Amino acid sequence: MNDLHSAVAQAISLVAAADPTLAQIVLLSLRVSLTAVLLAALVGLPLGALLAVARFPGRGAVVAMLNALMGLPPVVAGLLIYLLLSRAGPLGALGLLFTPTAMIIAQAVLVAPILAALTRQVMEGLWEEYAEQLRSFGASPARAVPTLLWDGRFALLTVLLAGFGRASAEVGAVMIVGGNIEGFTRVMTTAIALETSKGDLPLALALGLVLMTIVLAVNALAQGLRDRGLRLA
Amino acid sequence: MRAPDAILPLRAEGLGFAAGGVAVLHDVSLTLAAGPPTLILGPNGAGKSVLLRLLHGLLAPSAGAVRWGGPAADPRRHQAMVFQRPVLLRRSVLANLRYPLALAGLDRAEQDRRAAEALALVGLAPLADRPARKLSGGEQQRLALARAAALRPEVLFLDEPCASLDPAATGAVEQIIQALAARGTKLVMTTHDLGQARRLAGEIAFLHRGRLLEHTPAARFFAGPATAEAAAFLRGELIW
Amino acid sequence: MLRRLLLLALLASPLPLAAQDRHITVASTTSTEQSGLFGHILPIFTRETGITVRVVALGTGQALDVGRRGDADVVFVHDRVAEQRFVTEGHGLARQHVMFNDFVIVGPEGDPAGITGSRDTAAALKRIAEANAPFISRGDRSGTHAAELRLWQQAGVDPATGRGGWYREIGQGMGPTLNTAAAQGAYALTDRGTWLSFRNRQGLGIVVEGDARLFNQYGVMLVNPQRHPHVKQAEGQRFIDWITSPAGQAAIAGYKINGEQLFFPNAAQAEPGG
Numbered sequence: 160m161n162d163l164h165s166a167v168a169q170a171i172s173l174v175a176a177a178d179p180t181l182a183q184i185v186l187l188s189l190r191v192s193l194t195a196v197l198l199a200a201l202v203g204l205p206l207g208a209l210l211a212v213a214r215f216p217g218r219g220a221v222v223a224m225l226n227a228l229m230g231l232p233p234v235v236a237g238l239l240i241y242l243l244l245s246r247a248g249p250l251g252a253l254g255l256l257f258t259p260t261a262m263i264i265a266q267a268v269l270v271a272p273i274l275a276a277l278t279r280q281v282m283e284g285l286w287e288e289y290a291e292q293l294r295s296f297g298a299s300p301a302r303a304v305p306t307l308l309w310d311g312r313f314a315l316l317t318v319l320l321a322g323f324g325r326a327s328a329e330v331g332a333v334m335i336v337g338g339n340i341e342g343f344t345r346v347m348t349t350a351i352a353l354e355t356s357k358g359d360l361p362l363a364l365a366l367g368l369v370l371m372t373i374v375l376a377v378n379a380l381a382q383g384l385r386d387r388g389l390r391l392a
Numbered sequence: 393m394r395a396p397d398a399i400l401p402l403r404a405e406g407l408g409f410a411a412g413g414v415a416v417l418h419d420v421s422l423t424l425a426a427g428p429p430t431l432i433l434g435p436n437g438a439g440k441s442v443l444l445r446l447l448h449g450l451l452a453p454s455a456g457a458v459r460w461g462g463p464a465a466d467p468r469r470h471q472a473m474v475f476q477r478p479v480l481l482r483r484s485v486l487a488n489l490r491y492p493l494a495l496a497g498l499d500r501a502e503q504d505r506r507a508a509e510a511l512a513l514v515g516l517a518p519l520a521d522r523p524a525r526k527l528s529g530g531e532q533q534r535l536a537l538a539r540a541a542a543l544r545p546e547v548l549f550l551d552e553p554c555a556s557l558d559p560a561a562t563g564a565v566e567q568i569i570q571a572l573a574a575r576g577t578k579l580v581m582t583t584h585d586l587g588q589a590r591r592l593a594g595e596i597a598f599l600h601r602g603r604l605l606e607h608t609p610a611a612r613f614f615a616g617p618a619t620a621e622a623a624a625f626l627r628g629e630l631i632w
Numbered sequence: 633m634l635r636r637l638l639l640l641a642l643l644a645s646p647l648p649l650a651a652q653d654r655h656i657t658v659a660s661t662t663s664t665e666q667s668g669l670f671g672h673i674l675p676i677f678t679r680e681t682g683i684t685v686r687v688v689a690l691g692t693g694q695a696l697d698v699g700r701r702g703d704a705d706v707v708f709v710h711d712r713v714a715e716q717r718f719v720t721e722g723h724g725l726a727r728q729h730v731m732f733n734d735f736v737i738v739g740p741e742g743d744p745a746g747i748t749g750s751r752d753t754a755a756a757l758k759r760i761a762e763a764n765a766p767f768i769s770r771g772d773r774s775g776t777h778a779a780e781l782r783l784w785q786q787a788g789v790d791p792a793t794g795r796g797g798w799y800r801e802i803g804q805g806m807g808p809t810l811n812t813a814a815a816q817g818a819y820a821l822t823d824r825g826t827w828l829s830f831r832n833r834q835g836l837g838i839v840v841e842g843d844a845r846l847f848n849q850y851g852v853m854l855v856n857p858q859r860h861p862h863v864k865q866a867e868g869q870r871f872i873d874w875i876t877s878p879a880g881q882a883a884i885a886g887y888k889i890n891g892e893q894l895f896f897p898n899a900a901q902a903e904p905g906g
C-alpha cells in the first residue's frame with residue numbers, strides 16, 4: 160500500500176515539476192507511437208478495406224494470417240527489425256539501429272496487422288450496406304476502398320486508437336531496436352522497465368501512471384472528435 | 393432518329409436466376425422500349441426485385457442474357473437505380489449528389505450545375521449542406537432520386553421506392569417520378585401496390601412465382617387481365 | 633477529425649534531434665548504466681569533446697554481440713575471457729583496462745546457509761548448495777553470469793544439479809535478478825555498484841564480500857573499423873583515450889553513492905598482450 164501511495168505522490172510531483180527529462184521521454188513516446196500508427200495506417204487501412212471488398216483466391220488465408228499477426232509478440236517484431244537494421248543485416252547501411260526511426264518501424268510493423276484486421280471487420284459491415292449502390296454507380300472495388308474509408312472514418316478512429324494503444328504500451332520491440340539510450344531512444348515503457356530493474360518500483364509505477372494518463376488523454380481527444388463528427392455527419 | 397448514346401431497347405432473353413440452388417426466376421423474356429413507365433407487378437416473392445437487378449446488371453443471370461439494343465458503347469453509364477431503402481453516403485446532401493457524378497468523370501462545375509438542378513427537382517435545395525443520413529425517410533428517398541436523376545440516365549430502375557414511406561412522402565416521390573418520366577426518362581419500377589401501379593404505369597409486367605405471365609399496356613391489364621393469377625391479384629386475393 | 637490527428641502525428645515527428653551530429657554508440661553493461669556511473673561521467677566527456685555518447689546497456693555477452701555485428705563503435709564490458717576472444721577474433725582493437733569494482737553475495741535476512749561475514753566465496757557457495765538454499769542466477773551470458781559460473785567451479789559445485797530446485801536461472805539483468813532474490817528470499821551474486829543503487833532490497837543484505845576472487849575488471853575496446861568501415865574510429869578512440877586518461881579516471885573515482893566509491897580506476901595497469 161505504501162508503495163502505491165508513494166507512486167501516486169511521485170507521479171503527481173513528476174508532472175507538477177514538469178521535469179524536462181520526463182517531458183522529453185513523453186514527447187518521444189508520443190512521436191514514436193503516433194508516427195508508427197500513421198505509417199501503419201497508410202498500409203493497414205487500405206489493405207483492410209480492400210480485403211473487405213475484394214474476393215480472390217487465397218483471401219481466407221490472408222485474413223487468417225492478419226488475424227494471427229495481431230498476436231505477434233513485440234519481442235519477435237523487434238528481433239526481426241533488429242536483424243534487418245543491424246549493420247550485419249540487409250539494411251545495415253542505413254545505420255538506423257538504435258534510433259527513434261528504428262523504433263517507429265518496429266511499432267509500425269506491430270500495429271499494421273491490427274489496423275488491417277480491424278479495418279476489414281469495420282469495412283465489411285459498411286460494404287454490405289454500400290455494395291449494390293456503389294456497383295450501380297459503376298464503382299470498381301478499388302474505387303470503393305477510399306469511399307468506404309472516408310465514410311467509415313469515425314469507426315476507423317476507434318481502430319486507430321486500438322493501434323495506438325498497442326504501440327504505446329509495448330516495450331519489447333522498442334527496447335531491442337531502440338536500445339533504451341538515455342536522452343535519445345528512451346521512451347515511457349523502456350524507462351518503466353529500467354526503473355523496475357533498478358528496483359525503484361514506486362518511480363516505475365509513477366511513470367506507468369503518467370503513461371496511462373497520456374494514453375487516456377489521447378483517447379479522450381479522439382473520442383471528442385468522433386462524437387463531434389458523428390453529430391455533423 | 394435515336395441519339396448516338398441511346399441504350400434502349402432492352403431485351404431480356406430467357407432469363408433465369410437461382411440462388412443457393414433454389415430457382416427464383418424462370419425463363420423471363422421481354423423487350424422494354426422507350427416510352428411510358430413499365431411497372432413490374434406481382435405479389436411478394438414473385439421475383440420482381442431479382443428481375444430488376446438482373447436487368448440493371450447487379451446480378452448475373454444463371455440462364456439467358458440481358459441485351460441493350462441501342463448504339464451506346466457502354467450501356468451501364470446510361471442507367472441508374474434507386475433502392476427500397478436509400479443507400480446514402482455518410483456525407484452531406486450535396487456530397488451525395490456529387491459522388492456518382494465525379495465517378496462518371498464530370499468536372500466540378502458540371503457536378504455543381506447538375507446537383508443544383510436535381511436538388512431543385514426534388515425540393516431539397518435548402519438542405520444541401522445537411523448530413524444526408526440525418527434527413528427524414530421521405531427526404532432520404534427524394535435525395536436518392538435526385539442523385540439518380542442527376543446522372544441523366546436513359547433508363548431509371550426503381551425497386552419499391554415507396555415501400556417504407558408514409559402517404560405524404562409517397563405522394564412527393566410519385567410526383568418526382570412522374571416529372572422524370574415526362575422528361576423522357578424510361579422508368580422501370582417494381583411495386584406490389586396496385587394503386588401506385590394504376591397511377592404511374594404505362595405498361596405492366598406481371599410476375600408470378602418467378603415467371604412473367606403478362607406484359608401489356610396498363611389500360612388493357614387493368615381492364616381485363618389475360619391470366620387467372622393476374623385477375624386474382626387484381627381482385628386483392630392472396631395468391632402465391 | 634482524422635486529418636487533424638494525422639497532422640498532429642506529422643508535426644510530432646520532425647526527424648533528427650538537434651545537435652546530435654557528433655555521437656558514438658557504446659555497447660555496455662547494465663551494471664555501468666544502472667549504477668548511475670554513465671550519468672555521472674558522460675556529461676563531463678561531452679562537455680570536453682562535444683561528442684555525445686549513446687549507451688546501449690545490455691549483458692556483457694549481448695553487448696559483445698552488438699559490437700560483433702558492428703552496431704556499436706565502442707564496447708565497454710566486464711568479462712576478460714570473452715573480451716580477449718572478441719579481440720583475437722578480430723572484432724575489436726586493443727582492449728584496455730578501465731576500472732574495477734567488486735562483486736558481493738547478497739542473501740536474505742535469515743541467512744539459511746549461515747555464511748554472513750564470510751570472506752571465502754568458495755566455501756560460502758558450497759554451503760548454499762549444501763543447504764539447498766535458493767540462489768538466483770542471471771543466466772544471461774552476462775559478465776556477472778560468467779563470473780558466477782567461475783566461482784561455482786572454484787567451489788567445486790555444479791549448480792546445474794540444483795536446477796528446478798534451489799538454483800534458479802532467470803535469464804535477465806542484474807536488477808530483475810535482485811528483485812527476484814528479494815521476493816524469494818534467495819542469495820544472488822551482484823556487482824556492488826548495482827547493489828548500492830538498488831532500492832527494492834526488502835530483507836536482502838550483503839553476506840559475503842572482500843574476497844580477491846570477487847574482483848571485477850572492466851575493459852574497453854574499439855570495434856574493428858577494418859571489419860565495419862562505418863565505425864566512428866576517431867570519436868570512438870577519443871572516448872577510449874579519455875576514459876583511460878587521468879581526467880576520465882578521476883571522473884570514475886569521483887562517482888559515489890552515499891559517500892561510497894563504486895568503481896576504482898586502474899587503466900594504468902597495462903593489459904599484457906592487449
